Every structure is written in structure tokens, then in C-alpha cells.
Amino acid sequence: MTNTAAAKILVFDSGVGGLSILQALQQALPTCEYHYASDNRAFPYGTKNTGFLLERVHSVLQGLIDKTQADLIVVACNTASTLVLPRIRQHFTIPVVGVVPAIKPAAQQSATAVIGLLGTPGTVARPYTKALIEEFASGCEVTSVGSAELVTMAEQALRGTPPPREKLSAILKPLFADSRLDTIVLACTHFPLIKQHLIEAAPRAVNWIDSGEAIARRVSFLLASESTRKPHRQATENSAIFTADSADIDLLADALKTFMLNRIEYIRL
Numbered sequence: 001m002t003n004t005a006a007a008k009i010l011v012f013d014s015g016v017g018g019l020s021i022l023q024a025l026q027q028a029l030p031t032c033e034y035h036y037a038s039d040n041r042a043f044p045y046g047t048k049n050t051g052f053l054l055e056r057v058h059s060v061l062q063g064l065i066d067k068t069q070a071d072l073i074v075v076a077c078n079t080a081s082t083l084v085l086p087r088i089r090q091h092f093t094i095p096v097v098g099v100v101p102a103i104k105p106a107a108q109q110s111a112t113a114v115i116g117l118l119g120t121p122g123t124v125a126r127p128y129t130k131a132l133i134e135e136f137a138s139g140c141e142v143t144s145v146g147s148a149e150l151v152t153m154a155e156q157a158l159r160g161t162p163p164p165r166e167k168l169s170a171i172l173k174p175l176f177a178d179s180r181l182d183t184i185v186l187a188c189t190h191f192p193l194i195k196q197h198l199i200e201a202a203p204r205a206v207n208w209i210d211s212g213e214a215i216a217r218r219v220s221f222l223l224a225s226e227s228t229r230k231p232h233r234q235a236t237e238n239s240a241i242f243t244a245d246s247a248d249i250d251l252l253a254d255a256l257k258t259f260m261l262n263r264i265e266y267i268r269l
């Protein structure tokens with residue numbers, strides 16, 4: 001067994017979106033112990049103001065680290081990561097991996113240099129996202145769509161209600177206005193959860209890019225490095241942690257089981 005065998009990883013998002021990142025992590029690092037946390041009390045993040053989010057994410061992560069004693073945090077939320085990473089990294093001593101829009105690989109892979117960026121209203125408006133475009137995709141035409149409705153549809157999909165195709169088509173329409181578009185960045189962790197529906201609603205085939213595998217590679221690298229090395233410890237049970245007890249969490253139980261999250265807990269934060 002390697003030192004990564006029972007590393008404890010906290011995967012954090014406003015809602016269920018971070019499960020798309022958890023899936024990639026579980027494929028790459030199946031023996032780690034995972035604590036998946038949703039700040040459902042403050043969901044959604046994509047329409048919240050930046051001052052609120054800076055305070056909220058900091059205090060919720062503090063509570064979650066105290067509770068889980070995690071070795072590493074993955075902020076599996078583009079809306080939060082594009083804003084709070086510098087502050088969080090300054091404050092916490094354990095490694096923090098953020099999920100930010102995969103603009104660099106999109107620019108590298110696009111043959112036409114015409115890219116779509118699909119995120120939350122918060123993410124597409126962030127100076128951080130604009131700086132990523134400037135740095136890695138300055139030779140590309142980038143069209144951004146920020147949709148809070150798509151986040152809600154992904155939440156509903158995990159609770160058993162598939163997204164209506166005509167609504168997905170309407171959200172995607174501005175991206176396909178340029179017939180040269182060949183690549184779309186899924187810049188919200190909720191969106192890979194409904195990728196198949198997006199593919200079916202799109203007017204033609206394009207390359208859809210998300211951050212899951214890159215994050216799994218980064219976490220594997222950090223866990224293998226000396227500074228993150230932990231004494232050997234047996235993994236205990238994974239858990240899904242919610243910041244508010246709401247009735248519709250019951251509807252998520254089956255989906256959570258497919259991510260090996262059999263235990264549901266609440267923490268009032």
C-alpha cells in the first residue's frame with residue numbers, strides 16, 4: 001500500500017456539482033477516504049455577491065476541516081475557486097486544490113480557435129476567469145454563457161428529474177451562433193453531471209471539456225509528495241455532509257450511493 005492509501009480528502013461544493021470531481025478522484029485514487037460536503041444552506045453560489053462568498057466559504061471550510069480532519073481539500077466549485085483560493089490557501093495549512101475553468105486545454109485542443117465557456121453567472125464574470133482567457137486563450141474567440149438555471153437542472157437531474165431538452169437547447173444557443181465553434185468548456189462542476197443531456201440538446205457535435213481528470217492528477221501528485229505524506233491509517237467510511245437538513249436530500253440518497261457515499265450527515269454552519 002502506498003502513503004495515499006487512506007488519505008482523507010474533503011471535496012467541497014455549494015451543491016451536488018462537486019460529485020463530478022469526486023468521480024474522477026475515486027477513479028484515480030480508489031483507496032482514499034472521501035468526505036463530500038455540500039453547502040446547501042447557501043446554495044446557489046453562482047448568483048451570490050463576492051463579499052458574501054469570501055466569508056461564507058472560509059467559515060464553512062473551517063467547520064468542515066474541524067469536523068473531518070481532512071488531509072487535503074478540493075474546492076470542487078469554479079464559482080468559489082475563482083474567488084476564494086488565495087485567501088483559503090493563506091489561512092489553512094493543508095493543501096487546497098481548486099477547480100477553475102479548463103480554458104488552457106480548450107485553447108490547445110480547439111482546431112478553429114472558437115471556444116464556448118459555460119459556467120455560472122459568477123464564474124463567467126470573474127476577473128480571474130477573464131485573466132485565464134487573456135493568458136491562455138488570447139488567440140481564440142471565446143463566447144461565455146453564465147447560467148444559474150443549468151445548475152438547478154443538474155441538481156434536479158440527480159434527484160431523478162431529467163433536464164428538459166428545449167431548455168438546454170435555448171441555453172446552448174448563443175454558443176453555437178458561430179458555426180466555427182468546436183469546443184465547449186464546462187466551467188461549473190454541476191454541468192458534467194448532465195453532459196449526456198447537453199450533448200443530445202446541442203445542434204451538432206463539439207468537444208466538451210471539464211476539469212475532473214486534471215484535478216485527479218493534481219491530487220495524486222500532491223498525495224505522493226513528501227509534504228502531504230501522512231502516517232498510515234485505515235480508511236473509515238466515506239460521508240456526504242450537508243450544511244442544512246432539507247427534505248429533498250432523501251431524493252439524493254440513491255445518487256450518493258453510486259459515489260460510495262452511504263452515510264449522510266448534517267453540520268450546522
Ligand code: DGL
Pocket residue numbers: 013014015017018043044045046047076077078079080120123151187188189190
Ligand atoms: N458547482 C459550482 C461551480 O462549479 C456552482 C454552482 C452554484 O451556483 O452554486 O461553479
